[in-house]
Amino acid sequence: MRYLSTRGQAPVRDFSSVLLAGLAEDGGLYLPETWPVLTADDWRALRGLPYPDLAARIIAPFTAGCIAPDVLQRLCRESYAGFDHAAIVPLTQVEDGLFVQELFHGPTLAFKDMAMQLLGRLFDHVLAERDAHVTIVGATSGDTGSAAIEACRGRERVKIVILHPEGRTSDVQRRQMTTVLEPNVTNLAVQGTFDDCQDLVKAMFADAPFRQDMHLSAVNSINWARIAAQIPYYVYAALALGAPDREVSFAVPTGNFGNILAAWAARRMGLPVRALCVGSNRNDILTRFLRDNDMSVQGVVPSLSPSMDIQVSSNFERLLFELLNRDAAACARIVTEFRQTGHMAVPDPVWRQASGLFHALALDDQDTKTEIRNLHAASQYLADPHSAIGIAAGRMFREPGIPMVAMATAHPAKFPDAMEQATGIRPALPPALADLFDRPERYEVVAARLDVVEDRVRAAVLKNA
Numbered sequence: 275m276r277y278l279s280t281r282g283q284a285p286v287r288d289f290s291s292v293l294l295a296g297l298a299e300d301g302g303l304y305l306p307e308t309w310p311v312l313t314a315d316d317w318r319a320l321r322g323l324p325y326p327d328l329a330a331r332i333i334a335p336f337t338a339g340c341i342a343p344d345v346l347q348r349l350c351r352e353s354y355a356g357f358d359h360a361a362i363v364p365l366t367q368v369e370d371g372l373f374v375q376e377l378f379h380g381p382t383l384a385f386k387d388m389a390m391q392l393l394g395r396l397f398d399h400v401l402a403e404r405d406a407h408v409t410i411v412g413a414t415s416g417d418t419g420s421a422a423i424e425a426c427r428g429r430e431r432v433k434i435v436i437l438h439p440e441g442r443t444s445d446v447q448r449r450q451m452t453t454v455l456e457p458n459v460t461n462l463a464v465q466g467t468f469d470d471c472q473d474l475v476k477a478m479f480a481d482a483p484f485r486q487d488m489h490l491s492a493v494n495s496i497n498w499a500r501i502a503a504q505i506p507y508y509v510y511a512a513l514a515l516g517a518p519d520r521e522v523s524f525a526v527p528t529g530n531f532g533n534i535l536a537a538w539a540a541r542r543m544g545l546p547v548r549a550l551c552v553g554s555n556r557n558d559i560l561t562r563f564l565r566d567n568d569m570s571v572q573g574v575v576p577s578l579s580p581s582m583d584i585q586v587s588s589n590f591e592r593l594l595f596e597l598l599n600r601d602a603a604a605c606a607r608i609v610t611e612f613r614q615t616g617h618m619a620v621p622d623p624v625w626r627q628a629s630g631l632f633h634a635l636a637l638d639d640q641d642t643k644t645e646i647r648n649l650h651a652a653s654q655y656l657a658d659p660h661s662a663i664g665i666a667a668g669r670m671f672r673e674p675g676i677p678m679v680a681m682a683t684a685h686p687a688k689f690p691d692a693m694e695q696a697t698g699i700r701p702a703l704p705p706a707l708a709d710l711f712d713r714p715e716r717y718e719v720v721a722a723r724l725d726v727v728e729d730r731v732r733a734a735v736l737k738n739a
């Protein structure tokens with residue numbers, strides 16, 4: 275499989291190169307040159323497979339030519355071996371026609387582990403083959419960073435530097451990152467928002483000499499391999515609920531548009547997906563876009579669901595590229611203008627397609643707490659604030675006879691204050707993280723300035739080089 279950039283000015287690459295590169299040199303995002311499409315019989319043949327084997331089968335077309343299928347299967351089995359639920363991605367019914375799929379049974383209790391555990395292993399495999407080293411640089415609004423650090427800690431060929439917005443992640447989220455003391459891990463607390471962090475990471479990648487000297491690589495949701503690794507759980511849920519002989523809908527709490535893009539990809543691969551529902555918090559750029567074709571940046575407002583406190587959903591560029599029938603020049607023009615003006619002028623036919631494909635619901639913090647409380651009262655299900663938003667979106671757009679699956683993206687114990695306010699219950703951390711608040715932390719506070727951050731990355735790379 276070969277990959278091309280959404281902006282059309284970067285070389286076409288294979289899977290391993292895309293894995294290591296993350297962002298394309300032209301600032302675009304990589305997508306597969308062609309989409310693998312499965313027939314109804316192909317889908318049926320996947321029914322009943324254990325999750326890791328199903329994942330390997332779904333991901334295989336994307337890694338074809340780079341990773342042997344038996345290696346991929348081994349990596350998938352290793353990736354999910356440490357999950358604390360036998361089903362890996364268990365499905366629970368919470369209401370008539372409304373299901374929850376829990377994606378938070380990995381080491382950091384959030385859905386990012388689903389992709390990141392595999393990514394760490396893919397990096398190891400590809401770097402060993404090439405006898406190479408990389409420096410992973412990433413921005414996180416909470417969960418990406420800890421999942422990336424957890425996937426990379428102690429790995430010989432990888433240094434990892436994670437930027438998080440100071441004071442804007444939950445204590446649990448911060449501590450999951452800053453209590454990892456392996457020397458290949460560096461945490462930077464940036465005085466700014468998540469978007470500032472993301473802009474700094476993008477700027478480092480745009481600094482070609484720096485990027486080359488430091489062997490920069492990304493594992494945030496612009497990395498194609500992460501999207502690929504998120505497709506299988508949609509397939510798993512759909513097959514369990516009757517696909518390909520029955521349609522299924524999905525509701526996804528959304529920030530960077532990565533998780534829901536994987537649902538879209540599953541649909542593009544021929545899975546009978548009916549509705550795709552986006553849930554967001556007060557940072558509702560996607561909802562405004564899908565309702566009114568208003569993609570305009572407003573300030574980021576902190577919320578109870580910090581992993582969705584995002585105004586620029588990077589992965590949207592991939593959808594835009596597809597909806598523009600892969601017109602890279604048009605895509606580059608629209609996205610560049612958006613970066614300059616803060617307003618995205620999406621052509622009307624493209625917007626109509628998008629708003630026909632996706633439903634959207636935004637919940638403020640008050641409504642999120644009400645959703646958590648009502649759901650718990652009615653079905654004893656404890657959903658964290660992110661998951662609750664997805665569940666509310668799923669309920670709103672569910673249709674008779676079509677199962678709606680809402681993605682539960684974080685364990686409620688990651689957000690104990692919000693849970694307690696909503697339900698009076700303070701969920702306990704699972705045993706593996708029970709002493710999190712007793713562990714020492716290590717991180718540096720830095721200004722949101724490129725030169726400052728590049729200095730810190732350089733120091734991290736030189737350390738024990």
Ligand SMILES: *Cc1c(COP(=O)(O)O)cnc(C)c1O
Nearest residue numbers: 417529530531532533581683684
């Ligand atoms: C990252 C994250 C999201 C948002 O996912 P995207 O892929 O950025 O849309 C939602 N919920 C939780 C708990 C997350 O960690």
